[in-house]
Amino acid sequence: MTIAAPVKTQYEAIIGLETHCQLSTNSKIFCNCSTEFGATPNQNVCPVCMGLPGVLPVLNQKVLEYAVKAGLALNCQIAPDSKFDRKQYFYPDLPKNYQISQYDLPIAEHGWLEIELVDDAGNPIRKRIGITRLHMEEDAGKLVHGGSDRLSGSTYSLVDYNRTGVPLIEIVSEPDLRSGQEAAEYAQELRRIVRYLGVSDGNMQEGSLRCDVNISVRPVGQEKFGTKVEIKNMNSFSAIQRAIEYEIDRQIQALQTGERIMQETRLWEEGKQRTISMRSKEGSSDYRYFPEPDLVPMKVPAEQLKQWHMELPELPASKRHSYESQLGLSPYDARVLTDDRLVAEYFEAAVAAKANPKQAANWVMGDIAAYLNTEKLSITQIALKPLSLAELISMIEEGTISGKIAKDILPELLSSGGSAKELVESKGLVQISDTGELEKIIDEVIAASPKELEQYRNGKTKLLGFFVGQVMKKTSGRADPKMTNQMLSQKLNK
Ligand SMILES: [Zn+2]
Structure with missing residues (x-):
């Protein structure tokens, strides 16, 4: 017995994006350290962002303003009450061993943004993509791998804490995207919006805008989502598009051959144009979130909210x-x-x-x-x-x-x-459209080229271009081209 292989069009991709966007404040989210990019490693640090004992974080007001403005621009509801939470994880570039983020009461929720694509006929296709939530958090530091000790030859990594505590907003979309092209356009629109607002420079090369993609594939008509895979490490819009297109093909192929799709995090390899498995994915319970005890809950007064709304471009x-x-x-x-x-x-x-x-x-x-x-x-x-x-x-x-x-x-x-x-x-560049003046010049040009005139009258009519060129040369391009053509044709054909 043979079973016909299902064709590609019988599957659809369900895609959502999690975008981290670095806010362009002068100082970090909970201390006064500078956020300058490219400073000498570990220059912009203090006891607060180094997580030393006995220090207390204080929220930078600009971070709240920028997050709320981004939330409003994304048509979100701004939470009347919001708070920070601790997200526990150990990583060498996170000196506190927890990240201050927001969990169950994010600053903004339930929004949307509109993407616009152009079809083959040049007509706009508009689609609203839901925004699940937008929350504030601090960035981690940066590890520089690949050094090796000159004496022992053993390899090591360096850690730079300049980025530790730089303010971020994380924007989570609904799984409303269906193709790599839509996802890339969504990310671009998000960047346009934060740039219009002036809350972020959106520079992907410097890591100011980082997108993680969640993607699963299911047969068309099936309600239940397929197993979700996360893709990281894309630093351009075209990489987002290509990584998704690759992953859609990979997952459809797996489904067709009966292979199980693992819930995992995969990395986009730009050089080889493919995704590779990085690690199996943690659930949120692994992070043991609890309310941040060192920061008070936030309330945005109605007057303030109105003011920020009015300031949107x-x-x-x-x-x-x-x-x-x-x-x-x-x-x-x-x-x-x-x-x-x-x-x-x-x-x-x-x-x-x-x-x-x-x-x-x-x-x-x-x-x-x-x-x-x-x-x-x-x-x-x-x-x-x-x-x-x-x-x-x-x-x-x-x-x-x-x-x-x-x-x-x-x-x-x-x-x-x-x-x-x-x-x-x-400069005396006004066009010559005075018939008298132009006629005089044309007569001069014709009189100066008897040979060409004869050839023209013997049927070599493409010499009209030669005469037009002569008139333009004589007038430094100031002759009205339409009038020149008409008058020349009349005179040459006499
Ligand atoms: Zn600091």
Whole structure:
């Protein structure tokens, strides 16, 4: 008897993300030590973050503010009463042998964020991903492995406590994600949001944003979840996507061959593009949580909550919606422009100064973005102000200058600033669209090229381009291209 192998489409993946996000406060969560990244190892430490006997932690108020703002931006309910708990575990980079975290009363719960993907036809696909909870906790230190003693040759690890006590928020999603692409987009949207809020730099390379993935696979139609596997160690959005895609295939294959899927933690190996088993997973009871006795429970007063709510900026999803529905931009353009808050605000300032939105989008995403890239600048560092960009765009639309002239003067505007209008006037770059003036130039050009004129009249009509080029050369590109074409054709065909 043969049994047909089930096909891939008969399974679905259930994916949730746990994201640790380092808050960009100046000092640590429970002491005054600096949070500076890249300082000399063990420079930013004190008795509190070293866990020495007899010290007491004090909560940094900025941490609470940033956590609440992140919770509000993720549409969460902010807990009227919240507290810290001790999570017990022994690890060399955790000098207290417990981590101060939050267990049963997190600061924020029951929220959502919206992700937007673009389908093949360019239409937006929007999906809400539930946020289970958001809580505050302290980071652990950092182990540097791989040293070896010069005399004995034995290997050792070094520990750096600078990161110990740096504030984190952990954001746990509902298992609403179904593919590697959705998960990567979720992580990117989360990063956009914390960056818009200014509560984190979201830098994945420096570990400010770290994602762990929980993933299981089940046959479509089955209610019960499959066995959950956790994947760690992904430090880019594409690694998140690829690790999930790999793991989905691995789990489906295991189910198809009747192999048991273990509940475990797996590591993503970037070099080999695969996940490998790291350890079997602890349950939460192993951590023996209990309320932190050295910190008082927290209450956020209603007035304070209102104040923080009012301070939230417009968030990327809302900007995307209005760029698409009110400014008529494509979902792709809206996504690119709103990725960085400063770029979005620059674009909006140009539109507010009456720039055509589509044209402004093209300039910001094209020539200006390329300039920022090569010069390694942020958009706030360029001399070209949004008002001047709006002038430049209007001059092209009104026919005062050609698109080519605009591109030619852009570098000067980007580096030196000033009014685009004044620059065009001072350099005498106004487009020649006066028929009389243009006709004189065209006549001169034709008179100077009798050979080409003869060839043209003998049927070599593609020489029109040659004549247009001569006119542009003579006028330094200032001739109105459309008029030049029309007038030249008429005269050559006489
Ligand atoms: Zn300290």
